[in-house]
Amino acid sequence: MSMPPPNRTKSAHRSPALRPVGPNSLMADLDLPPPTNPHVQPVLDPIFDEPDDHGGPVDPVVLAAAMSNLNMLQKQRSNPHSASSSPVDSGPSSPNFQNGIPLAPPMSSGNSSSVPGTPHFGAQTELLKALDESTKVIRQNSKAPTRAPSVSGIGAVVEKPDYSEAKIVVAMVGLPARGKSYLSNKLMRYLRWLEYNVEVFNVGQLRRTKARHEQEAGKGKADHSAKFFSHSDPKANAAREQLAEESLEMLITWLKAEGGNVGIMDATNTTIERRDKIRQRVARDPNLQLLFLESVCTDPAVIAANVALKVQSGDPDYAGMSREEAERDFLSRIAQYERVYQSIEEPGISFCRIFNVGQRVFMNLIQGYLQSRIAFYLMNLHLKPRSIYLSRHGESIYNVEGKIGGDSDLSERGWQYARALPNLIKDNIGDGPLEVWTSTLQRTMQTGSFLPFEKKTWKSLDELDAGVCDGMTYEEIEEKYPEDFISRDEDKFNYRYRGGESYRDVVVRLEPVIMELERQENILIIGHQAILRCLYAYFLALPQDQLPYIKIPLHTLIKITPMAYGCDEKRYPLPIQAVDTHRPKPLRQRKNTLENTPILSAEPDELVFQSTTARDYFGHLPPLSVGTEQVQEDVSADTKLPTGGMIKTHGLGLAVEPGALKEALERGQETGELTPRAIAER
Known part of the structure; x- marks a missing residue:
């Protein structure tokens, strides 16, 4: 499967980044004698053929755009559509509050009425448009057939794309x-x-x-x-x-x-x-x-x-x-x-x-x-020291009511968390730089509204789409669609709501976010339970069968710090009560939990993860019988x-x-x- 390249003409200019590299590559521009070493030949200017259905060489325009747009993407951090917000008086006497709850998120400009957003990441450059197209192909290939209307149920299990030919x-x-x-x-x-x-x-x-x-x-x-x-x-x-x-x-x-x-x-x-x-x-x-x-x-x-x-x-x-x-x-x-x-x-x-x-x-x-x-x-990639902070939105009204999905506002306790979050962040990073990313849903933007940092909204960070079950409680889903309720429990990562998404779909959706995260320094993501589970699994290298059961509680800040051989994790829970929205892995499925993963057994109904940053100097190799006696004393011409x-x-x-x-x-x-x-x- 090839990534669809943008249209090109024969006169398309090739970026210098795609020229042959190394000392001999300079010969195209400088009048230098060829190397005398017969074993080292100049790297020839590669001929890029048009890709075919079997996946040929990638179009040079795509890769040229990748390198030429690195600086452009960095500049987009200061997108004119994004604005910083500053904390304002958050006490009960503030004119912006009624009974201690904000009437609207405080903004740095009186002309703004909501947290400003930026375009979806994939729409910003030609390269990322191409990547978005490629992810659509992945998603299209992973879609299960739609059930006939006469069939009871609402969703289906998504099959893993066939990567068998990728070697x-x-x-x-x-x-x-x-x-x-x-x-x-x-x-x-x-x-x-x-x-x-x-x-x-x-x-x-x-x-x-x-x-x-x-x-x-x-x-x-x-x-x-x-x-x-x-x-x-x-x-x-x-x-x-x-x-x-x-x-x-x-x-x-x-x-x-x-x-x-x-x-x-x-x-x-x-x-x-x-x-x-x-x-x-x-x-x-x-x-x-x-x-x-x-x-x-x-x-x-x-x-x-x-x-x-x-x-x-x-x-x-x-x-x-x-x-x-x-x-x-x-x-x-x-x-x-x-x-x-x-x-x-x-x-x-x-x-x-x-x-x-x-x-x-x-x-x-x-x-x-x-x-x-x-x-x-x-x-x-880069090596600059940084941390990624993950926080769910404050408790929402839907959380209190036990409903999934939706675009509800924060509850009173959720607003308490939003007001307490700035001090928690300041205690951890001081006056260091930080950028805040939220979804386009109200509860995440409201949670970040008191933070005095640049904010960006990402459509890609929206919660897993529950489709026709959006706004329902799990009890209602179990009563109305019992077969599908069981199917999701049996394979939560692959189960897709009709008209909605599976965890597998969310992983594909989040790939551009991962790319941008790797480029950034300190980032705070205020997101949703399913979204943060996927991001957490990426940084902690956790397998898909455990991903849907990672415990990401409300009113808790998670700090992930990349290190040489892994990521370190620290959690900072705030003493603000909230409902527990975590649904544990069904007992019948726990026996399938993989071994040799960084997981400690805690209570029977939850998984607690432990950071692993030590280097493995031996790996998991089988016993070897080959010894030094098999190394020949004499060295052959080869x-x-x-x-x-x-x-x-x-x-x-x-x-x-x-x-x-x-x-x-x-x-x-x-x-x-x-x-x-x-x-x-x-």
Whole structure:
């Protein structure tokens, strides 16, 4: 399935961002001699064919629009249709109140009578219009047939879209401590949220798992110090190549035999020789696509933080070492890779190159719908410290009456929460920047009306549409439509109200919101129970079967802080009573709860979630019988080191002086920025 591109003409201008990248790409503009290295050829100007029904290469206009519109989207934060609101006297004596309840939301301008709105996100740019069209295709494919009028019932269960033909190998490229694992896991979380089957195959995890098995078998502890990563040691080089090949085979087997869609090979893959092997292996299976993802970091402070995180987070490679010893060894490991690092310059390769995790992005030969989706997601990432705050609207009149949906006003207790929310926010962020997003429904806009921050309304944040059941109580639904009431309990994520939506539909609707959230810094979303469940599941990487049962209580602020290996969560309940609208998972369904998920059992009728931000250094690999005795002593011609012109001693992304990195590490330790606690909070 291909993303529908906008119309283009033959004279359409190609964005410079889509030109070939790397040192050789400059030859199109500068009169420079061609490279003398026979192994490194200029990246040719790719020819983009028109997409066909089977999903061909993505139109360059779409990707050009993606990069050219990044700044435009940022400017749209100050949309002239959006206005800030300022707190006004909220006491009972205020002329805007009657019996302690506001007659209208206080606004900064006397000419405004409601919280201003902005256009739906998807309508703002040509690129996002195209993305909206693609999500419509997904939704159309996931719709269940409409029941005949004679059939009792109101809704149907939505089937998962067929992604079986999507098979992509994503091979990471880059030096150690450049954010490859961070990007791998972010991408996995995003695609899983969209219901693609995704796994990360980390070569380091495979190496550590095999070493642990060997140690348990009495073969002694393997030496995985910097010496193991020396490219001048034939035995160590052969062992690393074998690990990379085994990891790739595991990935491809998983894609073919276990219904995988995207397998991410998390490894350095820093030489042309290694990447050629990957290309040749993937090419043996014509149904597989290959996308390289190169992470380049030139900021010494970011690299220093990554180094400190590596040596302080329990890596078994450094067990028993002091921080200083581990730091020296890891920097020596990086130096070993720097000696042979070759940035991607090979012709005909599909790849993305990301500088400083989203600061700049280059793309080449991005093909098909899913690759373009991956590329667009990667363009929206950044590393700035930030938090996402989630809050349901204050208690509404419909909440008190037990009704679902609707557009009712806040109850008196809901207004109390709205007035208390500004102080709760201020206590957590101080005078820091914050933008407030609400739905277009009255109860969310009223809840945010006292907040002195810029506000934007999103149609995409409206509550799950209950269709013909809108305004009914669950008791009324059970009495009038008993079969459908049971069907929804049996499969709450996929059940769609007639004329309404399912949770699956809401996830598709929220994808543009996720894209924009990844671009932003501090954001407060005042939303609805189903909407916040979907967003929460994205950040905490929770599976779909648990998503509809996440407890998001009224009058509680949830703070989610992205970290290196996950998200931390804190909850701040206010002592303002409210009804409990949480419907627990039926007992007959609880036995299906997945294992190995970040869930703690609390009361029998609710699920309580726990933050997980620690890195997994071993993964969930099966016991391995392959030991070091299988590594050949002699290195064949196929595994010899790159020599002569193949070695690129200072390739793209290596302009980080060792002195600058050492200085950044020392400065971080002195200021406390690189202590274990500070690193965890980054």
